[in-house]
Amino acid sequence: MRKQELLGALREKLYGLPRADVEERLSFYSEMIDDRIEEGLSEEEAVSQIGSVDGIVAQIVADTPLVKIARERIRPKKRLGAGVSVLLALGSPIWLALLIAAFAVILSLYVTLWAVFASLWAVFASLACCAPCGVIAGAVFAVTGNVPAGIVIAAAGVACAGLAILAFFGCKAATRGMLLWTKRMALATKKALLKKEVAQ
Amino acid sequence: MDVQLKRGLLDVCVLAAIKNEDSYGYKIIKDMKPYMEMSESTLYTILKRLELAGMLTVRTCEHGGRLRKYYHITKAGIARMEDFQNEWREVMLIYQFVSKEDKRDA
Numbered sequence: 001m002r003k004q005e006l007l008g009a010l011r012e013k014l015y016g017l018p019r020a021d022v023e024e025r026l027s028f029y030s031e032m033i034d035d036r037i038e039e040g041l042s043e044e045e046a047v048s049q050i051g052s053v054d055g056i057v058a059q060i061v062a063d064t065p066l067v068k069i070a071r072e073r074i075r076p077k078k079r080l081g082a083g084v085s086v087l088l089a090l091g092s093p094i095w096l097a098l099l100i101a102a103f104a105v106i107l108s109l110y111v112t113l114w115a116v117f118a119s120l121w122a123v124f125a126s127l128a129c130c131a132p133c134g135v136i137a138g139a140v141f142a143v144t145g146n147v148p149a150g151i152v153i154a155a156a157g158v159a160c161a162g163l164a165i166l167a168f169f170g171c172k173a174a175t176r177g178m179l180l181w182t183k184r185m186a187l188a189t190k191k192a193l194l195k196k197e198v199a200q
Numbered sequence: 201m202d203v204q205l206k207r208g209l210l211d212v213c214v215l216a217a218i219k220n221e222d223s224y225g226y227k228i229i230k231d232m233k234p235y236m237e238m239s240e241s242t243l244y245t246i247l248k249r250l251e252l253a254g255m256l257t258v259r260t261c262e263h264g265g266r267l268r269k270y271y272h273i274t275k276a277g278i279a280r281m282e283d284f285q286n287e288w289r290e291v292m293l294i295y296q297f298v299s300k301e302d303k304r305d306a
Contacts, residue, residue, distance in 0.1 A: 028240070029240060032225055035227075059241040
């Protein structure tokens with residue numbers, strides 16, 4: 001592959017990312033290729049050392065924040081005509097409300113998801129609190145004369161401690177899974193946004 | 201290797217590559233090669249991050265009829281490297297301690 005082919009392919013696949021960012025990156029790759037050629041490599045060898053188009057694209061997409069892609073995606077490609085501007089202004093009570101509603105739905109979904117994790121951790125915290133309390137209360141009962149009740153309460157405390165340890169690992173794994181999933185979703189959203197842009 | 205740790209190490213490696221004299225992309229990759237393999241995309245991301253953090257500045261010069269970007273370390277970049285060296289002196293002490301315990305157990 002020649003240099004211009006690589007840059008052309010990258011430019012095409014990165015359509016939808018901020019243009020200035022893309023051009024700056026491409027000039028960086030171009031400089032890297034030229035430096036290799038200057039050192040005695042052939043153009044094809046120099047290009048192949050930079051990596052595959054798909055590999056480069058995947059890394060750039062992963063590096064670019066989702067917000068940046070979304071902002072670029074929303075920005076109109078052409079200047080709006082007077083008619084469209086008037087329509088937009090007149091229709092704002094409708095589309096603005098819809099937009100806010102859409103954001104609210106997404107936000108509430110996200111909050112609900114995290115609330116599940118907050119409650120999981122709350123279960124762990126209450127178990128962890130019950131464990132020492134149970135043991136101490138059991139000891140107090142035993143000392144004040146009610147030995148059977150003391151043993152039962154202390155045993156419950158120890159059981160809580162065991163459950164708390166189990167709950168801790170469960171909560172930790174769940175939270176880690178959730179974080180990984182969020183990351184994957186962000187990457188998938190970015191890819192979907194870019195693909196749409198190319199299809200247009 | 202831990203992602204955050206690797207990120208920090210890469211940053212410092214790139215700063216080290218431009219510490220003594222201003223350098224350009226391909227030279228940085230070549231200078232680092234014996235110690236750490238790095239792709240162009242990764243280097244670009246790191247250079248951008250360091251530039252935004254004010255640890256290096258970029259200037260464009262003409263070279264052989266084309267443009268080439270040179271990277272220059274700033275005071276903040278030098279301070280980052282010094283911090284790194286101080287932190288790692290402590291880490292190495294801990295490492296020595298840990299390794300010593302290891303040998304006795306074996």
